[in-house]
Amino acid sequence: NFKDFNFVGIHSNTDEPFDFAQDHFKQAGFPFPVIRDQNAKYANLFGAVKTPHVFVLNQHGTEILFQGGVDNSRISQLADKHYLQLALEVIREKKQPDPKQVRTLGCAIKR
Secondary structure (H helix, E strand, O other): OOOOOOOOEEEOOOOOOHHHHHHHHHHHOOOOOEEEOHHHHHHHHHOOOEEOOEEEEOOOOOOEEEEEOOOOOOOHHHOOOOHHHHHHHHHHOOOOOOOOEOOOOOEEOOO
């Protein structure tokens, strides 16, 4: 349960229609908004390389507390390490995730 956090999806692939991405996220059941990243502006700003590439920011948006992959498998059902979940649990306890950055799996963001 991560109600303490706000989530937003950012669709940065320039080779996919935005409607396609929104349909994908809706079908996946993600309960957060997805915004279009025109010309991969945010992907470039944060240095995102693959999708999904997660960034957890502090409450002021001024510091990246954690970044990288959601888990350790390209097929999430096969993952045995859930990096994002672990990082959020630690951050909720007002501690720093360790590691702060993990490998990002997925498809390269098309710029």
